Amino acid sequence: MTTLTAPRRADDTDAQDHAALLDALRDAIGPAHVVTDAKDFDARLIEDRGLRRGTALALIRPGSTEEVAACMRLCHAAEVPVTPQGGNTGLAGGGVPDGGIILTSDRLNRIRAIDPTNATMTVEAGCILANIQAAADEVDALFPLSLASEGSCQIGGNLSTNAGGTAVLRYGNTRDLVLGIEAVLPDGRVLNDLNGLRKNNTGFDLKHLFIGAEGTLGIITAAVIKLFPKPTARATALVACTGPDPALALYARMRGQTADTLSTFEYIDRLGLQMVIDHAPGCSDPMAEAHPAYCLIELTGNGAPTDLDARLETALEAAFEAEEIIDAVIGASEAQKDALWALRENLSEAQKPEGASIKHDVSVPVSRVADFIREATQACMDHMPGLRPCPFGHFGDGNLHFNLSRPGDMADAAFLAEYGAFNRIVHDIVHQMGGSFSAEHGIGTFKRAELRRYKDPVALELMAQIKATLDPGHLMNPGKVL
Numbered sequence: 089m090t091t092l093t094a095p096r097r098a099d100d101t102d103a104q105d106h107a108a109l110l111d112a113l114r115d116a117i118g119p120a121h122v123v124t125d126a127k128d129f130d131a132r133l134i135e136d137r138g139l140r141r142g143t144a145l146a147l148i149r150p151g152s153t154e155e156v157a158a159c160m161r162l163c164h165a166a167e168v169p170v171t172p173q174g175g176n177t178g179l180a181g182g183g184v185p186d187g188g189i190i191l192t193s194d195r196l197n198r199i200r201a202i203d204p205t206n207a208t209m210t211v212e213a214g215c216i217l218a219n220i221q222a223a224a225d226e227v228d229a230l231f232p233l234s235l236a237s238e239g240s241c242q243i244g245g246n247l248s249t250n251a252g253g254t255a256v257l258r259y260g261n262t263r264d265l266v267l268g269i270e271a272v273l274p275d276g277r278v279l280n281d282l283n284g285l286r287k288n289n290t291g292f293d294l295k296h297l298f299i300g301a302e303g304t305l306g307i308i309t310a311a312v313i314k315l316f317p318k319p320t321a322r323a324t325a326l327v328a329c330t331g332p333d334p335a336l337a338l339y340a341r342m343r344g345q346t347a348d349t350l351s352t353f354e355y356i357d358r359l360g361l362q363m364v365i366d367h368a369p370g371c372s373d374p375m376a377e378a379h380p381a382y383c384l385i386e387l388t389g390n391g392a393p394t395d396l397d398a399r400l401e402t403a404l405e406a407a408f409e410a411e412e413i414i415d416a417v418i419g420a421s422e423a424q425k426d427a428l429w430a431l432r433e434n435l436s437e438a439q440k441p442e443g444a445s446i447k448h449d450v451s452v453p454v455s456r457v458a459d460f461i462r463e464a465t466q467a468c469m470d471h472m473p474g475l476r477p478c479p480f481g482h483f484g485d486g487n488l489h490f491n492l493s494r495p496g497d498m499a500d501a502a503f504l505a506e507y508g509a510f511n512r513i514v515h516d517i518v519h520q521m522g523g524s525f526s527a528e529h530g531i532g533t534f535k536r537a538e539l540r541r542y543k544d545p546v547a548l549e550l551m552a553q554i555k556a557t558l559d560p561g562h563l564m565n566p567g568k569v570l
Contacts, residue, residue, distance in 0.1 A: 113146070113148055209312070209315055216243075217233060233253055273558060322396065326374060345399070354384040439491060446491070
C-alpha cells in the first residue's frame with residue numbers, strides 16, 4: 089500500500105514547459121477555471137483516506153461537454169496526461185493524479201432532462217448523487233443507487249467505478265442502472281450514445297467500455313439513467329444471530345419468503361456494531377444483550393405498509409423457530425427504521441477512532457459468504473494474534489468489506505506494513521472460492537498488482553489492446569488499472 093508522502097508542487101520549470109498549454113486552456117474555458125497554484129487544489133491531490141498523495145501541473149474545471157472536448161484536444165496535442173476527478177471519494181486511489189492535469193466535473197452539474205413516462209433521467213457527470221435522488225423523488229420516482237458518500241460523490245465517479253451500494257440486491261450495480269452515455273475520448277472526439285432505449289441491439293454496447301474503466305479510456309460527461317417506481321412502504325429489522333452460517337440460512341429464507349420485496353440484507357459482526365455504539369453520535373444498541381453477529385434487513389414495496397410488516401414478521405417467526413436468529417428489533421416508525429440504518433451507515437467512519445485498519449472489498453458467490461468469513465477470519469488471526477477482524481457489508485449480493493483493525497497495543501505504521509501479507513491471505517481465499525478481490529471499489533493504483541496476479545491473462549491482454557486503441561499515448565488517468 090502506498091503511504092502518504094509530502095506534497096510536491098509543480099515547479100517553475102513545469103509551468104514554463106507547459107505555458108502555452110495553460111494559456112490555451114485559459115482561452116478555452118476561462119482563466120478562473122484553470123488553477124495552477126497547488127495550494128488551491130491541495131485536497132484534490134490526496135486519496136480520500138489519506139493513503140496517497142499525487143502531483144499535478146494544474147486543475148481545470150470545464151463547464152460543458154464542448155469545453156471538456158476542447159481541453160482534451162489541447163492536452164492530447166501537448167502529450168500531457170489528464171486525470172478525471174469527480175467528488176474524490178474513491179477508495180482505490182483511482183483519482184489521485186500522477187502529474188499532468190486534473191480535470192474535474194464539478195461544473196458539469198445539470199440535470200438535462202427527466203422523462204417520468206420513459207422512467208429516465210439525463211444527468212451530467214458532476215451531479216451529486218444525493219441531488220439526483222432528490223430530483224427523482226420530486227417526480228415520485230426512485231433512483232436506487234445509494235452509498236455512504238452520496239452527499240458528495242458525483243455520478244460520473246459512480247459510473248467510472250461501477251459503484252455498488254446498499255440496493256444492489258434488488259436493483260443491480262451502477263452498470264445496470266444506465267441506458268446510455270456521452271463520453272469524450274482522449275483525442276477530444278465525443279461519443280454521443282445518450283439513448284433512453286431499453287432495447288437497442290445495434291452492435292457493440294460501447295457504454296460498458298467506459299462504465300467501470302475508472303477514466304482510463306475517456307471521460308464520461310453525461311448519462312441516461314433508469315428510474316423506478318418509488319416505494320410507498322418499507323419494513324426494517326435488525327436481527328441477531330450466532331454467526332455467518334445462520335445468517336446465510338436466514339438470507340435464503342428471506343429470499344424465498346419475501347421475493348422481490350427484499351431490497352437489503354446487510355451483515356455486521358459484533359465488533360463493528362460496538363464501534364458504532366462507541367463512536368457514532370446518537371447510536372445505541374437496540375438490543376438488551378450483545379450478540380455475535382447481526383443482519384439489517386429491509387423490504388420495500390408499493391402496497392400497504394401492513395402487508396410488508398406482516399411478511400417480515402412471518403419470515404422472522406419462522407427463522408426464530410429454525411434457530412437462525414436469537415433476537416430481533418423491528419422498526420415501528422420511520423425514525424426507528426432510520427436509527428437501525430444508522431448502525432450500518434456509520435460503521436466505516438466509526439472504525440477510524442480504533443486506529444489503523446486494513447480494508448478489503450471482496451465478493452464471493454453468495455453460497456460461500458459464510459465459508460469465506462470463517463476461513464479468512466481464522467487465517468488472518470493465525471497470522472497476527474490480537475487482530476480484530478471486522479467483516480460487514482452486502483451479504484445478500486456476496487460483497488463483504490473484510491476490514492481488519494489493528495491489535496490494541498500495536499502502532500499504526502507497524503500494522504499497515506502488513507498490508508501486503510494480509511492481501512495475499514484474504515485474496516487467495518477469495519480467488520479459491522471463485523470470487524473477486526475488487527467488488528465495488530475498483531482497481532485504481534492500490535490493486536494493480538492484484539489485477540495482474542488474479543485476472544485471466546487473456547482478459548488482461550484484451551484490456552491492454554482496448555486501452556492501446558482508444559488511448560495509444562496512455563494519457564488518460566495514467567498509472568491506474570493496467
